[in-house]
Amino acid sequence: MTTPARPLPAPTPETREYWDGLKRHELRLQRCRACSRAYFYPRPFCPYPGCHSQDVEWFTASGRGNLASYVIVHRGHPAFGTPYVLAVVEMTEGGRMMTNLSGIDDPTPEALPVGAEMEIDFEDVNDALTLPSWRLVKG
Amino acid sequence: MFDSRELSHKVAIVGAAETDTVGVLPNHSVLQLHAESAFNALRDAGLTLDDVDGLATAGVSPAALTEYLGIMPRWLDGTAVGGGSFLMHVGHAVAAIAAGYADVVLVTHGESGRSRVGAAGPGRTDSTPGGQFDAPFGTFGPPTMFSVPIAAHMARYGTTEEHLAAVSVATRQWATMNPRAMMRDPITIDDVLASRLIAWPLRLLNCCLVTDGGGALVLVSEARARDFPKPPVWVLGRGEAVQHTNISQMWDFTEWTAASRITGPEAFRMADLDHSAIDHLMLYDAFSHTPIYAMEALGFVKEGDGGPWFAEMRSAPGGVLPVNTNGGGLSYTHTGMYGMFAIQEAVRQLRGEAAAQVDGVQTSLVHAPGGMFSATATLILGNQ
Numbered sequence: 367m368t369t370p371a372r373p374l375p376a377p378t379p380e381t382r383e384y385w386d387g388l389k390r391h392e393l394r395l396q397r398c399r400a401c402s403r404a405y406f407y408p409r410p411f412c413p414y415p416g417c418h419s420q421d422v423e424w425f426t427a428s429g430r431g432n433l434a435s436y437v438i439v440h441r442g443h444p445a446f447g448t449p450y451v452l453a454v455v456e457m458t459e460g461g462r463m464m465t466n467l468s469g470i471d472d473p474t475p476e477a478l479p480v481g482a483e484m485e486i487d488f489e490d491v492n493d494a495l496t497l498p499s500w501r502l503v504k505g
Numbered sequence: 506m507f508d509s510r511e512l513s514h515k516v517a518i519v520g521a522a523e524t525d526t527v528g529v530l531p532n533h534s535v536l537q538l539h540a541e542s543a544f545n546a547l548r549d550a551g552l553t554l555d556d557v558d559g560l561a562t563a564g565v566s567p568a569a570l571t572e573y574l575g576i577m578p579r580w581l582d583g584t585a586v587g588g589g590s591f592l593m594h595v596g597h598a599v600a601a602i603a604a605g606y607a608d609v610v611l612v613t614h615g616e617s618g619r620s621r622v623g624a625a626g627p628g629r630t631d632s633t634p635g636g637q638f639d640a641p642f643g644t645f646g647p648p649t650m651f652s653v654p655i656a657a658h659m660a661r662y663g664t665t666e667e668h669l670a671a672v673s674v675a676t677r678q679w680a681t682m683n684p685r686a687m688m689r690d691p692i693t694i695d696d697v698l699a700s701r702l703i704a705w706p707l708r709l710l711n712c713c714l715v716t717d718g719g720g721a722l723v724l725v726s727e728a729r730a731r732d733f734p735k736p737p738v739w740v741l742g743r744g745e746a747v748q749h750t751n752i753s754q755m756w757d758f759t760e761w762t763a764a765s766r767i768t769g770p771e772a773f774r775m776a777d778l779d780h781s782a783i784d785h786l787m788l789y790d791a792f793s794h795t796p797i798y799a800m801e802a803l804g805f806v807k808e809g810d811g812g813p814w815f816a817e818m819r820s821a822p823g824g825v826l827p828v829n830t831n832g833g834g835l836s837y838t839h840t841g842m843y844g845m846f847a848i849q850e851a852v853r854q855l856r857g858e859a860a861a862q863v864d865g866v867q868t869s870l871v872h873a874p875g876g877m878f879s880a881t882a883t884l885i886l887g888n889q
């Protein structure tokens with residue numbers, strides 16, 4: 367038996383710009399022109415309750431955010447070395463994304479305070495795909 | 506406008522049973538578990554499959570189960586949003602029976618969660634939102650996803666690993682009294698904290714079992730509810746909601762928003778009861794933190810007080826409000842979609858036939874998630 371490979375995304379029409387942006391090491395997000403909030407993941411309308419405008423635009427985001435929550439995985443996907451961090455980052459402009467953390471070899475709860483400032487990294491997986499990862503901003 | 510309060514106490518559970526055994530059942534297919542549950546619940550009500558004209562199930566399609574059972578229901582419900590689906594089925598059945606869409610509704614659950622006999626495999630998911638935006642980072646089953654919000658709850662409210670452990674300890678105390686429970690040896694906080702890490706802050710003893718089994722319910726209208734061998738268990742209130750699918754998109758990691766805004770208030774309003782009227786709770790415990798979030802969302806404690814409440818052993822035998830008296834998903838059984846077993850234990854308590862029977866239970870509130878905090882369903886059941 368071979369080890370199962372890391373699951374990789376298959377972009378869809380409404381997410382293509384995001385994935386193409388990552389290849390250029392740019393974080394392309396969408397924001398709503400009606401309520402001016404950014405959101406994630408990509409879709410052609412604003413998903414926030416009370417708005418739901420279809421008037422949205424792509425922009426290049428700052429790649430800054432805060433650690434919203436996380437787990438330190440000890441029994442996880444066989445393609446990943448344990449322990450690894452499954453984290454959710456709340457992006458400064460709006461929207462939350464799941465990610466892994468870079469720059470952390472031995473993750474501990476003490477080293478990962480919820481709310482910590484984060485910045486994006488780009489992990490080139492292959493010629494066709496770059497995934498985001500995020501790192502703690504060194505204070 | 507119709508008012509849900511008019512449907513309170515109008516439909517009753519008159520048959521309820523689980524599979525002959527629960528746990529490790531390598532000689533039962535998924536459909537066989539559904540069928541065994543159905544036969545047992547119908548026998549409990551003194552009915553047969555030929556009496557059933559409404560069918561609700563999750564995990565398999567109502568069509569697949571209809572063929573297997575050899576029935577032709579005139580009302581069906583295949584709502585499948587995870588473990589709490591069966592609570593939703595009960596709520597839907599109340600409306601269907603009141604509308605005359607069906608007279609005898611059968612709700613079934615069967616799952617070969619451990620042995621995987623006759624279970625369908627996963628399909629392609631890499632182009633779904635979860636496949637694109639969560640899976641590439643190593644999500645690996647519920648322990649790595651349902652757990653993601655906990656760190657935020659700990660940071661905001663001071664919830665601790667000891668609080669999480671207390672939920673497992675209190676639940677195990679109930680399991681020691683239930684001969685059908687898979688895990689019956691008492692455990693301590695230290696035992697939980699010494700068990701191996703799965704996905705911090707969750708350790709092995711913070712995680713539910715993985716088992717095989719099933720359960721079924723039979724519901725009929727008030728007009729005939731008293732004509733069955735067992736006393737009726739009335740559906741007094743219900744609520745259901747869904748807020749997301751992927752855990753990264755949960756609205757607020759520190760609260761179960763859909764439960765606090767919708768399913769708790771709707772169930773209490775329909776039942777015309779307040780919290781002080783609830784004698785017994787079944788709070789689906791996929792993991793130690795799930796009941797903590799549910800206690801807070803349903804308003805039994807203030808936001809952030811769930812952990813300390815369990816740490817004071819208030820849910821344990823002899824405590825002020827018994828919770829998960831069958832031993833829960835943590836120690837009794839957990840097939841994957843445990844909600845059916847939570848309802849079954851509430852029915853047993855209300856009939857006075859539970860293994861760890863609590864004195865004088867007249868009302869029981871059952872709450873369950875679906876998916877990773879995605880769905881929420883609440884039932885209030887009573888025997889008066």
Ligand SMILES: [Zn+2]
Pocket residue numbers: 398399400401402403412413414417418419
């Ligand atoms: Zn908007």
